[in-house]
Structure formats: C-alpha cells, structure tokens
Amino acid sequence: xxxxxxxxxxxxxxxxxxxxxxxxxxxxxxxxxxxxxxxxxxxxxxxxxxxxxxxxxxxxxxxxxxxxxxxxxxxxxxxxxxxxxxxxxxxxxxxxxxxxxxxxxxxxxxxxxxxxxxxxxxxxxxxxxxxxxxxxxxxxxxxxxxxxxxxxxxxxxxxxxxxxxxxxxxxxxxxxxxxxxxxxxxxxxxxxxxxxxxxxxxxxxxxxxxxxxxxxxxxxxxxxxxxxxxxxxxxxxxxxxxxxxxxxxxxxxxxxxxxxxxxxxxxxxxxxxxxxxxxxxxxxxxxxxxxxxxxxxxxxxxxxxxxxxxxxxxxxxxxxxxxxxxxxxxxxxxxxxxx
Amino acid sequence: xxxxxxxxxxxxxxxxxxxxxxxxxxxxxxxxxxxxxxxxxxxxxxxxxxxxxxxxxxxxxxxxxxxxxxxxxxxxxxxxxxxxxxxxxxxxxxxxxxxxxxxxxxxxxxxxxxxxxxxxxxxxxxxxxxxxxxxxxxxxxxxxxxxxxxxxxxxxxxxxxxxxxxxxxxxxxxxxxxxxxxxxxxxxxxxxxxxxxxxxxxxxxxxxxxxxxxxxxxxxxxxxxxxxxxxxxxxxxxxxxxxxxxxxxxxxxxxxxxxxxxxxxxxxxxxxxxxxxxxxxxxxxxxxxxxxxxxxxxxxxxxxxxxxxxxxxxxxxxxxxxxxxxxxxxxxx
Numbered sequence: 144x145x146x147x148x149x150x151x152x153x154x155x156x157x158x159x160x161x162x163x164x165x166x167x168x169x170x171x172x173x174x175x176x177x178x179x180x181x182x183x184x185x186x187x188x189x190x191x192x193x194x195x196x197x198x199x200x201x202x203x204x205x206x207x208x209x210x211x212x213x214x215x216x217x218x219x220x221x222x223x224x225x226x227x228x229x230x231x232x233x234x235x236x237x238x239x240x241x242x243x244x245x246x247x248x249x250x251x252x253x254x255x256x257x258x259x260x261x262x263x264x265x266x267x268x269x270x271x272x273x274x275x276x277x278x279x280x281x282x283x284x285x286x287x288x289x290x291x292x293x294x295x296x297x298x299x300x301x302x303x304x305x306x307x308x309x310x311x312x313x314x315x316x317x318x319x320x321x322x323x324x325x326x327x328x329x330x331x332x333x334x335x336x337x338x339x340x341x342x343x344x345x346x347x348x349x350x351x352x353x354x355x356x357x358x359x360x361x362x363x364x365x366x367x368x369x370x371x372x373x374x375x376x377x378x379x380x381x382x383x384x385x386x387x388x389x390x391x392x393x394x395x396x397x398x399x400x401x402x403x404x405x406x407x408x409x410x411x412x413x414x415x416x417x418x419x420x421x422x423x424x425x426x427x428x429x430x431x432x433x434x435x436x437x438x439x440x441x442x443x444x445x446x447x448x449x450x451x452x453x454x455x456x457x458x459x460x461x462x463x464x465x466x467x468x469x470x471x472x473x474x475x476x477x478x479x480x481x482x
Numbered sequence: 483x484x485x486x487x488x489x490x491x492x493x494x495x496x497x498x499x500x501x502x503x504x505x506x507x508x509x510x511x512x513x514x515x516x517x518x519x520x521x522x523x524x525x526x527x528x529x530x531x532x533x534x535x536x537x538x539x540x541x542x543x544x545x546x547x548x549x550x551x552x553x554x555x556x557x558x559x560x561x562x563x564x565x566x567x568x569x570x571x572x573x574x575x576x577x578x579x580x581x582x583x584x585x586x587x588x589x590x591x592x593x594x595x596x597x598x599x600x601x602x603x604x605x606x607x608x609x610x611x612x613x614x615x616x617x618x619x620x621x622x623x624x625x626x627x628x629x630x631x632x633x634x635x636x637x638x639x640x641x642x643x644x645x646x647x648x649x650x651x652x653x654x655x656x657x658x659x660x661x662x663x664x665x666x667x668x669x670x671x672x673x674x675x676x677x678x679x680x681x682x683x684x685x686x687x688x689x690x691x692x693x694x695x696x697x698x699x700x701x702x703x704x705x706x707x708x709x710x711x712x713x714x715x716x717x718x719x720x721x722x723x724x725x726x727x728x729x730x731x732x733x734x735x736x737x738x739x740x741x742x743x744x745x746x747x748x749x750x751x752x753x754x755x756x757x758x759x760x761x762x763x764x765x766x767x768x769x770x771x772x773x774x775x776x777x778x779x780x781x782x783x784x785x786x787x788x789x790x791x792x793x794x795x796x797x798x799x800x801x802x803x804x805x806x807x808x809x810x811x812x813x814x815x
Contacts, residue, residue: 155636158633158637159636159637159640159641162637163637163641166641167649170650170653174653175653295533295782295785295786295789298726298781298785299726299778299779299781299782299784299785300778301730301733301777301778301781303737304774304777304778307752307761307770307774308774310761311761315761315762409639409673412639412640412642412643413642413643415645416642416643416645417644419644419645419648419738420644420734420737423738434645434648435738435740438648438651438652438740441652443652443653446648446649446652447649449645450641450645450646453642453645454642454645457640457641457642458640461640
C-alpha cells in the first residue's frame with residue numbers, strides 16, 4: 144500500500160476531528176444568549192447553597208468547569224483553551240446533572256455501544272451480501288421475486304419499529320428474551336460463562352433490530368452480482384473449467400462486494416446514529432442512552448461530549464476500513480482517486 | 483429535439499438545435515411533443531411497472547389526505563368521543579380512540595400535512611445540496627473547488643447524523659415542520675453528492691460532452707444540456723429515498739420525545755401510546771399499531787416509487803412508449 148494513500152486518509156481523519164471539535168465549540172456559542180446565559184440558570188438551579196446571590200465571577204468559574212469555556216476571554220482565546228483542555232487533559236467538561244467528568248461517564252459506556260453496533264453492522268451486511276448473492280444466482284426465479292418484494296418491505300420498516308414489535312412479541316408476549324438492560328442484575332460482573340451468556344442474551348434483540356438497517360444492502364448486492372455475472376471474464380473462467388465454488392467466491396463475490404465496502408463504511412456512522420434510538424427503546428445502557436438522558440435535562444456538556452466521542456469512534460472506524468480497503472481492492476492504493 | 487432554443491443567446495448552439503432545412507415547427511405540435519415526451523410516455527411506462535403504479539397511488543393518497551383530508555375530517559379534540567374505543571367497532575371511529583377520547587384516524591390525518599412539509603423541506607435541501615455539490619465538484623475535478631467540496635462532504639459523511647441533529651435540536655428547539663425538515667436534510671446529502679460527482683465524472687468523459695467542449699460551447703450550456711439531463715434519474719430516485727429517511731428520522735425523534743410536541747405527528751402518537759403502556763395493555767395496542775402501519779405504508783410507497791422511477795427514466799423503454807418521437811427515436815433503438 145502506498146504511503147501517499149495512507150497519509151491522505153490519516154490527514155482526512157485528523158481534519159474531520161478538527162472540524163467536529165470546532166463545530167461543538169461554535170454550537171456552544173450559538174446557544175441563545177451564548178453559553179454563559181444558557182448555562183447560568185441551569186447551574187444556579189443545581190447549586191442550592193447560594194441560590195440568592197448571582198456572583199458573575201463564580202458563574203464564570205462554573206461555566207469554565209462544566210464546559211471548558213472561559214466566558215470573559217476573547218473568542219480566539221476561548222477556542223484555543225477549549226482545544227488545549229481537550230488535547231492535553233482529555234477533558235470534555237463536566238456533566239451538569241451527574242456532576243462527573245464527561246469523559247469518564249462516556250468511556251464507561253462506549254464498549255457497550257460498540258459491542259451492539261459492531262455486531263449489528265456485521266450481521267446486517269453479512270446477511271445482505273448472502274441474500275443478495277443468492278437472489279442474483281437465482282435471478283428471475285420465484286425465490287428472487289419473492290425476496291425482492293420482501294426486501295422492499297423490510298426497507299420500508301424503520302429499525303425502531305422493528306425494535307418495538309420485537310419487544311411486544313418476543314420479549315413481553317412470549318418472554319423469550321429480556322426487554323431491557325445489558326445483563327441480569329443477579330449476576331456479578333466478570334468473565335464467568337453465565338455473565339457472558341447473559342450479556343449476549345440481552346444484546347440479541349437490540350442487535351437484531353439495528354441489523355435491519357444493513358439489510359437494505361441486499362438489493363444493491365443483487366444488482367452488483369447480476370452485473371458481474373454478465374462480465375466476459377466470468378465466461379472465460381467457466382471455459383477454463385474452474386470449480387463453481389471458486390468462481391462464486393473469487394470471481395463473483397469479490398467483485399460484487401467491492402462497491403458494498405464503501406456503503407459499509409458509511410454504515411458505521413448510521414449504526415452509531417441509530418444506537419441513540421435503539422438503546423432508549425431497549426433501555427440498553429450505552430452512550431446512546433446517556434445522550435438521551437442528557438437531552439431530557441439539557442445537559443449540554445454531556446451532549447457535546449457525546450457528539451465528539453461518537454464522531455471520533457466513527458472516524459477511527461472509517462479510517463481502519465479505508466486503510467484495509469487497499470487489501471481488498473489493489474486499484475485503490477495504486478493511486479485511483481475516486482472510490 | 484429540435485424545438486427549444488429560445489433561451490440561449492449563444493449562436494453556436496444553433497448548430498445543434500435548429501435544422502435550417504426544416505420549416506419551424508408550429509407551436510401546437512411543439513406542445514404536443516413536449517406533452518408526449520414529458521407526461522404521456524412516462525405515464526405509460528409507469529402503468530406497466532407495478533412498483534411505480536402502486537408507489538404513485540400510495541404517495542398520491544397521502545398527498546390527498548394531507549390536503550383534502552384535513553378539510554373533510556375535523557381536528558380531533560379531547561373528549562370528542564368515548565375513550566379507548568377499540569378499532570373496527572364504531573363506524574365513526576374506525577381506528578378507535580385514545581385515552582383522551584380523540585379518534586386515532588383523525589389524528590393520523592391531521593398529522594399528515596406536517597409530515598409532508600417536513601419531507602418537502604428535507605428533500606429539497608438534501609437533494610439540492612447534493613446535486614449542487616456533486617455537479618460542481620465533478621465538473622471542476624482536480625481544482626481547489628473540488629478539493630474543498632469533497633473534504634466538506636467527507637467530514638459530514640463521518641459525523642453521525644442523529645447525535646448532531648439531536649444537539650442542534652436541543653439548542654434551537656425547532657417547532658416549524660419546515661425547520662425540522664431542513665435540519666434533518668442537512669446530514670442527508672453527502673452520500674448522494676458523492677454518487678452525483680462520480681456520475682458527472684463518467685459523463686464528462688463521454689464523447690458528446692467532449693465534442694461540445696471542442697465546439698466551444700459555454701460551460702453553463704454543457705452543464706445544462708449534457709449533464710443535468712443525465713442526472714435526473716439519479717436525482718428523482720434519490721428524492722424518494724431521501725424522503726423516506728426524513729420520515730424515519732423525524733418520526734423516531736418525535737417518538738423519543740426529543741423534538742418538541744407542537745402538533746399532531748405520527749411519532750407523537752407512538753410516543754404517547756408507548757409511554758401510556760401500550761405494549762403491556764392490549765386495550766391500548768391499536769393506539770400504537772396504527773401510527774406504525776401508517777409510517778410503514780408511506781415508506782413502502784416511497785421505496786416502490788423510487789424503484790419504479792428507475793424504469794420510467796430508462797430512455798429506451800420510454801422511447802418505445804412515446805408516439806411522437808418519430809425519426810429522432812429510431813436512430814436510438
């Protein structure tokens with residue numbers, strides 16, 4: 144893989160991170176009345192001790208503590224300090240309502256969100272690649288037309304409705320799966336088989352409803368495979384007498400999956416997005432649920448922190464996908480500039 | 483098509499457009515031709531494609547409900563009807579009523595105009611931005627405009643949309659459906675912009691565009707005549723898909739109670755039913771189920787429409803259904 148390509152991708156990732164943090168800084172400034180006014184009342188209502196006295200000095204100190212912004216300083220100094228505390232102290236501010244560092248709050252929960260998101264993404268895309276390929280091989284058969292309609296219907300159902308329906312039937316009516324939480328509360332956390340099983344058991348429904356998002360790719364995969372199946376090199380491969388299993392995986396599969404890979408990368412952002420809604424429905428304590436609780440009480444530092452962390456996770460995911468893309472498609476790292 | 487040159491001052495275009503040997507086409511024939519080209523032929527193709535037909539019927543029905551339906555059905559008020567009437571029991575409240583005695587059906591109908599406004603605003607913003615950015619950067623490939631636009635696009639692709647929209651909503655508290663639509667549309671455009679850009683890149687390499695460039699036609703004319711026309715299928719198909727996304731996201735946010743409840747909305751209905759315990763109480767279930775079915779139906783219509791549009795825009799298929807294309811079409815078949 145050429146270093147040029149890798150440098151470009153890393154540069155892109157750093158740039159995106161820069162824009163996101165700047166965006167969160169400017170969103171603070173865009174709040175009605177600026178950060179000080181917006182946070183003043185909120186902070187005052189939290190500080191029961193000195194309810195009567197409105198001491199601007201103290202308010203400013205508190206605003207600084209919670210948001211990393213120095214309200215008196217000129218804008219560019221504020222901006223610089225916001226960056227400095229983020230980079231050198233890994234400080235994203237302090238949650239107003241939980242009175243804990245945003246970084247600590249979020250990092251406790253990132254693994255849980257990643258856990259269900261990654262599984263949802265992988266299961267969704269694996270499923271859609273498999274179904275799409277099968278549909279293409281049996282093109283114009285009854286299976287093809289029935290599953291095409293089925294895929295269109297699935298595309299029309301939002302993932303959260305799938306979640307609600309799953310809770311209603313599978314969890315409440317039939318009681319096969321739990322409808323909330325991340326593990327049974329009776330078990331002590333640890334690497335015991337029971338606890339791990341309980342985690343998987345609790346994650347099953349959220350993962351399944353999020354994976355619906357990826358299943359939309361089946362029709363794309365079908366289209367890609369049909370196109371590849373008509374290519375000349377496939378005829379040549381057949382004439383050479385290659386085994387059909389080899390043709391299916393090495394020739395059709397590989398070429399048809401390529402365009403899906405870009406979709407997969409964009410899917411990372413989509414799946415993380417969806418976790419906000421899914422985690423709330425399943426009361427699954429990940430970052431999404433934390434953000435949901437933050438918005439209920441307008442806990443701005445926590446919201447901004449969540450946005451930054453979510454974006455960072457996506458940036459890293461996309462970067463990894465980008466850098467490994469070269470292994471799948473040698474043309475990319477050889478200098479082609481459009482995916 | 484030798485009949486529409488009026489709005490271009492450039493003489494060079496005459497080369498392609500007016501056949502000097504022919505007499506000018508009478509206005510009536512011109513009209514008939516455009517009608518055939520833009521209305522009759524697509525309609526005829528659409529009727530033969532069940533997806534486009536069903537999709538148009540569903541979307542059309544929602545448009546009708548959102549405009550005429552609101553006039554026909556009174557706005558539901560608490561205590562209008564007995565509370566918790568079960569569906570399909572009473573003819574005046576076919577879909578039943580909620581715990582405040584508001585008929586579910588009427589609430590769904592009165593939520594439709596808001597949804598349509600949201601979809602409209604969102605689709606216009608996302609498709610407009612995507613087309614603008616995609617065409618511009620595709621056409622300026624390699625220069626600074628392209629680099630900047632694509633960098634911005636990649637940044638926005640990366641930022642997870644929903645958390646960003648949630649922060650924006652928390653700060654600005656939008657109430658107008660148009661504003662909600664615009665906010666949701668803002669994170670929808672980058673994917674399509676990339677597709678449009680790669681389309682523009684491949685069209686640009688086509689020999690007829692190269693020919694236009696060699697003839698010295700102005701860039702604006704090339705963009706308008708050669709490129710935008712080729713992109714219309716993508717843009718239309720994706721408008722339907724963008725609309726579906728706007729519905730999913732806005733209803734999801736109303737369902738969670740993140741968007742402020744200002745008027746009737748399918749997501750608000752779901753939220754109230756869900757909070758009221760519709761999952762555990764079968765008496766309340768219809769309150770949750772009918773809004774869900776409505777959303778699915780609308781999304782289904784839009785997905786079908788987008789798939790059907792693919793075949794409507796297929797030029798060969800359309801030429802076969804057009805009656806007035808005459809000589810010009812035969813060359814193409």
